[in-house]
Amino acid sequence: MREQLKTLAEMQLLDNAIGRYKVLQQELPKQLNELIEAVEQATADLLAGETEKMEINKKQRALEGDIKTFQDQARKYGNQLSEIKTNKEYKALNSEIAYLQDKISEIESQLLELMDLENEAKAKNLELKKALEVAEGNKRAKEGDLKAQIDSLENKIESTRAERNKLAVTLPVPLIKRYGNLIKNKDNLAVVANRDGSCGGCGFVIRQQMRIELQLQKKIVYCENCGRIILDPITEDSEED
Numbered sequence: 040m041r042e043q044l045k046t047l048a049e050m051q052l053l054d055n056a057i058g059r060y061k062v063l064q065q066e067l068p069k070q071l072n073e074l075i076e077a078v079e080q081a082t083a084d085l086l087a088g089e090t091e092k093m094e095i096n097k098k099q100r101a102l103e104g105d106i107k108t109f110q111d112q113a114r115k116y117g118n119q120l121s122e123i124k125t126n127k128e129y130k131a132l133n134s135e136i137a138y139l140q141d142k143i144s145e146i147e148s149q150l151l152e153l154m155d156l157e158n159e160a161k162a163k164n165l166e167l168k169k170a171l172e173v174a175e176g177n178k179r180a181k182e183g184d185l186k187a188q189i190d191s192l193e194n195k196i197e198s199t200r201a202e203r204n205k206l207a208v209t210l211p212v213p214l215i216k217r218y219g220n221l222i223k224n225k226d227n228l229a230v231v232a233n234r235d236g237s238c239g240g241c242g243f244v245i246r247q248q249m250r251i252e253l254q255l256q257k258k259i260v261y262c263e264n265c266g267r268i269i270l271d272p273i274t275e276d277s278e279e280d
């Protein structure tokens with residue numbers, strides 16, 4: 040009987056390992072996705088930043104074009120001044136020129152503001168480019184390892200399951216079935232420890248009579264509440280069942 044109890048404890052350890060592999064089967068693909076998504080996000084951010092800078096540059100070119108148009112116009116008016124006959128016309132043309140020059144200096148201050156914005160955008164894009172490089176570096180560094188781990192999990196689960204099944208065949212069939220059902224229905228936990236007089240699975244208090252049975256290790260003790268197999272630490276003395 041002690042041998043059976045030991046086998047049950049070993050099987051539970053193997054099922055614990057299988058449980059951990061299954062958690063990794065959920066977690067590792069998420070981590071892989073995060074790496075990929077981080078690169079995608081950083082790429083999108085940089086693209087948005089570059090688009091923003093292009094729009095600033097477009098505005099700059101448009102305003103520079105306006106300045107040129109106004110300057111040409113002002114020069115044309117300036118040339119016409121010498122041909123003016125009346126004082127009234129002279130004044131009118133002069134005020135046109137003054138108006139154009141006001142316009143030009145207004146646009147020049149807009150261009151200065153845009154230059155500030157352009158410099159900010161350049162600095163920001165430099166940061167975004169660095170962030171992208173970091174994300175890409177991260178992906179390069181971890182992707183292969185994660186994929187290999189993900190690929191190996193199925194095999195690990197299979198081999199651990201095979202190891203557990205090899206132990207299981209040494210047990211009576213009804214016990215194997217009960218163990219299997221507990222693993223399936225009780226959070227992958229069929230065998231639990233006696234934890235200070237309570238079931239290590241559900242915390243239900245173990246009756247005195249059952250505590251004695253646990254110590255004797257002559258029969259399998261099931262929790263009266265959750266049905267899990269409760270074990271005391273397996274003693275290593277040589278007494279036969």
Ligand SMILES: [Zn+2]
Nearest residue numbers: 238241262265
């Ligand atoms: Zn219990």
